[in-house]
Amino acid sequence: MASGRRPSRRSTTRPRFARRFAAIFATTAVFGVAATLAIAPSAPPDAIAIAQAKEAADALLQHVAVAGEVRVPAVSRESYVAATGPETLIAGGTNHDWAELVLVDGEFPVTDENVNVILRWMRQENGVDNWWNRNNPLNNGNGSGGGSGLGSYDTLVTGAYYAADSLRRYSFYDGIEAALEAGDDANATAAAIWASPWAGSHYGNGTHWSTRPVEAIEAPAAAWGR
Template sequence: MALPLPNRIALGLMALALIAGLSIAPTQRAQAAVPTFDERIAGQTMKVAPGVTAQTVVRDGVAATDGVQTLANNGTNADWAKLVLLFGGWPKTEENVTVILRWMRQENGPPDWWNRNNPLNNGYGSGGGAGLGSYPDLVTAARYCAENLHRGYPEIVAGLAAGSSADATAQAIWASPWASSHYANGAHWSTRPVEIVQAPADAW
């Protein structure tokens, strides 16, 4: 028996509504919102164990040291004294510079301290066993001087390594065989200030 027309229309509308509902239904489960970083750490605290203290970071200081070229460019007898200390690995203290300047004065004198490019009349490497030889330049002279002291003058080396007393190092120089006169055990050794004199550029 056929349904009345109004009933058939109602059934058709219900079927259409059912099909439409299925077609718009979500095919995937909705994902929950991901919390942000700030939301995740909110409320969190950090505990530090007892006895733990903040560490102090100490950075090494940077100190400028005159190099060979700088000393040669300056070119004075004080710079040559520092050059000997540099090559010898000794501290460039005021006491060390002073004793070498005094030593240079006893050997050649400030006005001509670069004589034969051999300020301390060193026989080692200069071609003059009695200290009357010469070097091609003052830098070479300083290097040979430091080497010679290390080779056979331990008391002088000890004084320069300490770098604390020009007088103590001078006594080691007098007692050494560097000069046959031994500087009259200090009688021929002046302690007055040494004049600072620049050598000619071609001596370096």
């Protein structure tokens, strides 16, 4: 009967428990190692490698050296009328175009200030509605065949040429010439006009001189020789 006895439950349970515990422990250890690897900080970058990479990048950069005595050019802020050729101005046909043509013929700066003072001068001499009178808007005696500026020209183109010629040729226009060369102050140019020796009344030293805007008025095509 001893050979047929069933094994005691106590004798079989302990080995089975030991094996099960060992398996659980092994699994836990594997997960622990994996978790440790997952949260472990990465190795710091190699300082030498970083320095080498920076040196290589710097070698690719372009460096520009500027001498200490170099100065930044000043920016001119004057308001300039768009540069146009004589033919364009003649085709335009207005008193504004004639004022610009005088400046172009005289090789003066074509600035807003210069155009404005020529227009005001024209208005003082012949008014606005008939500014092309005798094709001599500034009542210029040079080349017009008339004393005291009462002569005439065949066209306004000729009149512009002689107006510019007078400004450049005669010494009693020197003050006006210098102010037009500066081209930045219509009032300064007007003062030079009033002070000129040829101006008998001196335009009342400015009391007869208006600075209000001069409207653009077109002359007849025949006055331009068209």
